[in-house]
Amino acid sequence: MRMKEDYMKNGQLKPGYNVQISTNNQYIVNYSHHPNPTDYNTFPSHMEQFSKLYNHLPPAVVADAGYGSEENYALMEKFGVDAYLKYNYFDKEQHKDKSKIIIDLYYNAEQDCYYCQMGQKMRYIGTREKKSDNGFVQKYKNYQAIRCEGCPLRGGCNQQMENRKLSVNLSLKDYKSKATELLKSEKGLYYRSKRGVDVEPVFGNIKYNKGFRRFLLKGIDRTEIETGLLALAHNLAKRAK
Ligand code: SF4
Known part of the structure; x- marks a missing residue:
């Protein structure tokens, strides 16, 4: 995949996985690895795994603009989950110059x-x-x-x-207007303010505080074990505090 850290500035391809985590009050409740860089494509199987783990889906799911696709909106609608998923340009639309x-x-x-x-x-x-x-x-x-x-x-x-x-x-247009309504509701504003302080510090803790920036093993099965151990350690340390 192409990584954010591109020291050679040439879009070099490197071996890696797109690691997805779900959190609740900064506890890791689900994680999955994906061999593709687009976040919205990882969402369906990540949620399917959540459902298998807990035998249900959460009543609401909150994610940033990388996840708001027609497929993901349709999936959450099918299972009755409130999808607080921003689509591309949601933020731009909120701040755009009305004259333009x-x-x-x-x-x-x-x-x-x-x-x-x-x-x-x-x-x-x-x-x-x-x-x-x-x-x-x-x-x-x-x-x-x-x-x-x-x-x-x-x-x-x-x-x-x-x-x-x-x-x-037309279907995506419809989903987007429903998502806008949810995201701008009182609950939506609360969830949006909470998202940044819920999931981002968990990545920060693992990557910067713990210094974990590379897997030690190869292959999806083995690297998932590494993420599982990291998640356990993270959750236990948080619980102990
Ligand atoms: S769609 Fe064609 S007819 Fe309509 S405003 Fe544009 S250029 Fe003019």
């Missing part, structure tokens, strides 16, 4: 079409499917304006030769 907000195009659900800034209909032209590494299928609906030629807004709106196209994942 891009106007959302108007969607007509009955006719399944959009209307552009000039009031022109953008009709549905087909659906594209995209499969995630975990096999989850996302559906993107495509729309296209009928005639952009001669439009006074063309320079800022559509620089393509053809009429403007739009690709929308």
Whole structure:
């Protein structure tokens, strides 16, 4: 994988695992290793492992912006877990300059079409499917304006030769607005303030206080034993204090 520590500054690939942990009041309650660097892809199997360990899922799960994907929202909805998962750009959206907000195009659900800034209909032209590494299928609906030629807004709106196209994942859009509602609720604000002081100090303790920055063994089975021992030591030391 490509590591954050890139001393050669050349994106060198190094052997490693993406280590995921879940905490509750700074106790490690679950950990898993993954051979891929994208956090959102690790979430389903990490949660599945949690469910196997405790025979249930937690009532709520809180995570940062690396985890808010359609697949993860759908999974948590299926199991009735409140997903306080930020999506990419959630923070940016909260702090954006109101004068620079891009106007959302108007969607007509009955006719399944959009209307552009000039009031022109953008009709549905087909659906594209995209499969995630975990096999989850996302559906993107495509729309296209009928005639952009001669439009006074063309320079800022559509620089393509053809009429403007739009690709929308309506299901993700829906999940994002539900997530925004949760994240901005009183409970959401509480959880968001707690996340940083719950899980981050645990990584800090293991990596910086204990100086554990490299596995001693090779292979997922063996390195997971190392993380298990670290988690035990961490939890026992915390309990003793
Ligand atoms: S360029 Fe096309 S899509 Fe954009 S505002 Fe003009 S007509 Fe609408």
